[in-house]
Amino acid sequence: MSSQPPLPLPPWLPPQLSQSQSPTLHALSSSLLPHLLAAISQIGASLRTSHHVALAGSANPFGDDQLNVDVAAENAVRAALAKCPLVVAASSEEDPEEKQVHQTADVTSSDERFSVAFDPLDGSSIIGANWSVGTILGIWKGDTALGKTPSKDQICSVLGVYGPRTTAIVAVRENPQDAGLCFELGLDDSGSSIELVRPDVKLSSPPYKTRYFAPANLRAAAESPAYASLIASFIKEKYTLRYSGGLVPDLGHILTKGHGVYISPVTQTSKAKLRKLYELFPVGLVVECAGGKAVDEDGRDVLEKGVEGCDERGGIIFGNTDEVEKVVKVLLG
Amino acid sequence: MSSQPPLPLPPWLPPQLSQSQSPTLHALSSSLLPHLLAAISQIGASLRTSHHVALAGSANPFGDDQLNVDVAAENAVRAALAKCPLVVAASSEEDPEEKQVHQTADVTSSDERFSVAFDPLDGSSIIGANWSVGTILGIWKGDTALGKTPSKDQICSVLGVYGPRTTAIVAVRENPQDAGLCFELGLDDSGSSIELVRPDVKLSSPPYKTRYFAPANLRAAAESPAYASLIASFIKEKYTLRYSGGLVPDLGHILTKGHGVYISPVTQTSKAKLRKLYELFPVGLVVECAGGKAVDEDGRDVLEKGVEGCDERGGIIFGNTDEVEKVVKVLLG
The missing domain is CATH 3.30.540.10 (Fructose-1,6-Bisphosphatase, subunit A, domain 1)
Known part of the structure; x- marks a missing residue:
């Protein structure tokens, strides 16, 4: 007290x-x-x-x-x-x-x-x-x-x-x-x-006026056919590319536009880079409170499981719920 | 006087x-x-x-x-x-x-x-x-x-x-x-x-430590096999993506890193968007003074030909000279 x-x-x-x-x-x-x-x-x-x-x-x-x-x-x-x-x-x-x-x-x-x-x-x-x-x-x-x-x-x-x-x-x-x-x-x-x-930041619901994508760690697509095919589908469907490489501004762009999907995949040759405690968890909470979805590299809610140590890392996919679900389907089947 | x-x-x-x-x-x-x-x-x-x-x-x-x-x-x-x-x-x-x-x-x-x-x-x-x-x-x-x-x-x-x-x-x-x-x-x-x-900003010469690309108007790749193939080759060769969608910061990134190539192509369905007088000419001079190369959608030096009116538009490819030449070869044959 x-x-x-x-x-x-x-x-x-x-x-x-x-x-x-x-x-x-x-x-x-x-x-x-x-x-x-x-x-x-x-x-x-x-x-x-x-x-x-x-x-x-x-x-x-x-x-x-x-x-x-x-x-x-x-x-x-x-x-x-x-x-x-x-x-x-x-x-x-x-x-x-x-x-x-x-x-x-x-x-x-x-x-x-x-x-x-x-x-x-x-x-x-x-x-x-x-x-x-x-x-x-x-x-x-x-x-x-x-x-x-x-x-x-x-x-x-x-x-x-x-x-x-x-x-x-x-x-x-x-x-x-x-x-x-x-x-x-x-x-x-x-x-x-x-x-x-x-006072109340919320992601939009479909249909969207403009659709945005932010493909982090794009070099991983060189070895991941699934990631490469995801990128190809964004291009084919005429999503607009916005990728600064800064996690905070990349999330901020999505929140401002009301639309976007950010993908930081983990592949065999490209290890998890983002820290769960300092990056993924806080970002996950923002996305969920704005009405979106944030999942880890296994497609699981990024906030589901905590860490025992400060240096645990992971991948993330976040943005509008329907877009995240589409990406998970392509990347994880 | x-x-x-x-x-x-x-x-x-x-x-x-x-x-x-x-x-x-x-x-x-x-x-x-x-x-x-x-x-x-x-x-x-x-x-x-x-x-x-x-x-x-x-x-x-x-x-x-x-x-x-x-x-x-x-x-x-x-x-x-x-x-x-x-x-x-x-x-x-x-x-x-x-x-x-x-x-x-x-x-x-x-x-x-x-x-x-x-x-x-x-x-x-x-x-x-x-x-x-x-x-x-x-x-x-x-x-x-x-x-x-x-x-x-x-x-x-x-x-x-x-x-x-x-x-x-x-x-x-x-x-x-x-x-x-x-x-x-x-x-x-x-x-x-x-x-x-x-005091003296200069782009690097090869070999480069990290290579960057900034593909503007990426949606044009949906209808341009040449642009799509260029993007695929950047991914395959593990270039790092940095694309803010702001011409000045995108150029600033290239000047800071000493490397990068920015591509704003013009295709049949995707018209020229950038203004020559207000965007392409000033950017072209910066790139050339930093030791790089800037060409228009026909592969010609962007500073070669002036405008008669304020609203003329064009495409641009700029960055390190060797990178620009490689892009021109892929896009224009």
């Missing part, structure tokens, strides 16, 4: 969230979300002046080259988490071992304690070209994200999108049987202004 | 330009470039806060939907041109009729008078998704861009890139037989700071 008086709710919350009676959602909305959004504003502001995107002279434990902007983003999120007493544990793609942040197990109800798993700056390969990149944050109820069930325990995702402007996509779903809520916020560089831009 | 004392050169010029004795390049560097870069900073700053990208309730004369941000960008460039007395004429994708800006024909040498043709905000279809977009400016020697030879008379291109940061890619070539110079600047939102980030 918290000994503090409850914090006020921020003015930019969508009604569905501000009117909720849930202590968990109140704690999330009044404390954790504002801190995380402040970190996203700060990362956006620091990217504005990062004209020299350079290697920071190290690699993260996954062996990716680490950039100076990665380090700045990691530090901004860590500082935000340190300010939020409800966060008990955190791990990130840059420091992928879950560590204690605050020791609040004895003072706060487990409904108001959170763990955070995040990728501070996703899109290292395209930041040099000044393409949009993102931050991915998954928020879990309780003291750890490990050994849990994502559909049940990961109750919120926050994606920061750094492009011509800084935006945040937030998904919240307290119970797996709920539809969940996805909304978009507009941020500024000072962190002083947050605007509710789209 | 100008009656004004010569303006000082800005500190961010690369040596090749600041040491030039050419009156044309001096006028360009000291007056026109600073004004245009200020407009790019201003557009970048205005995009930061444009969380409601909306239709401005009109269409430009090409029939494209016009967004509020298009209008703001057009106004920013027009205001910059109005401040620069060396600009005698201008036309833009939003207002595609070449009109007089200043009447300086009697006071300034034709070597120090310029016409500007520009696309204020390229990438309308992706700005809503918060993907990187750009401004394209072509600068022509003399009183008009019409009826001229681009390779000879279009002496400078400036591309503004609005992503996580604001950058500008500048290409300058006074004489068609010169190699030309391409450099990258880092801007800030206030317009008070300009930094020379890459």
Whole structure:
């Protein structure tokens, strides 16, 4: 039980969230979300002046080259988490071992304690070209994200999108049987202004005006006849190609257009690349809360099964439900 | 002959330009470039806060939907041109009729008078998704861009890139037989700071570490066996796909990586879409000054033949010279 008086709710919350009676959602909305959004504003502001995107002279434990902007983003999120007493544990793609942040197990109800798993700056390969990149944050109820069930325990995702402007996509779903809520916020560089831009982001239903596809790891099609045939069918059916290679902007495009399907397959010669904890789970929650579907390389709901370790990886197919089902049929038979 | 004392050169010029004795390049560097870069900073700053990208309730004369941000960008460039007395004429994708800006024909040498043709905000279809977009400016020697030879008379291109940061890619070539110079600047939102980030942008030579392709108008491959076979060969040879659908960021990616080939073919059922004056010519100059090659849908140097009217369109293939030649062979035989 918290000994503090409850914090006020921020003015930019969508009604569905501000009117909720849930202590968990109140704690999330009044404390954790504002801190995380402040970190996203700060990362956006620091990217504005990062004209020299350079290697920071190290690699993260996954062996990716680490950039100076990665380090700045990691530090901004860590500082935000340190300010939020409800966060008990955190791990990130840059420091992928879950560590204690605050020791609040004895003072706060487990409904108001959170763990955070995040990728501070996703899109290292395209930041040099000044393409949009993102931050991915998954928020879990309780003291750890490990050994849990994502559909049940990961109750919120926050994606920061750094492009011509800084935006945040937030998904919240307290119970797996709920539809969940996805909304978009507009941020500024000072962190002083947050605007509710789209209170209820939902993917469209067929028939679609324009259909989009985003084929990740397209080189895998060289060895996968199924993937090659899928690509050929998108071309034949005149889908529009949009593929930035940044997971966050690629998802953001689908949410903005209301249509799209993103495919990151796993084949024999092309191994799973995306991290479940830092990439697939948060993205999966956003897609489901926007009314779409996200499945893993076996066609199973990407939120069905959790991880025991921070470095588990997988494939993903996400987008409008009917499109995902069509892709699964072609790739998995 | 100008009656004004010569303006000082800005500190961010690369040596090749600041040491030039050419009156044309001096006028360009000291007056026109600073004004245009200020407009790019201003557009970048205005995009930061444009969380409601909306239709401005009109269409430009090409029939494209016009967004509020298009209008703001057009106004920013027009205001910059109005401040620069060396600009005698201008036309833009939003207002595609070449009109007089200043009447300086009697006071300034034709070597120090310029016409500007520009696309204020390229990438309308992706700005809503918060993907990187750009401004394209072509600068022509003399009183008009019409009826001229681009390779000879279009002496400078400036591309503004609005992503996580604001950058500008500048290409300058006074004489068609010169190699030309391409450099990258880092801007800030206030317009008070300009930094020379890459003084000499050059595409790589083979062998390449990673090879990239950007297939525009991929739907055309449904009816063009040659384009379909080209795509299949990129996949087979394991090129990496990067295609944002924004001409400026797509070019920027190639310049940053030092490798890539962009293909916007013209087929029987899929007409030429890109405007020569506002898109193809400025992009062509950047590519050539970076040591690459840019050809039209007939395989001819894109800068060889000018336009008589503002709305002429074409296809383009650009990137590393050897890659462009390979594509031309497949598409044109």
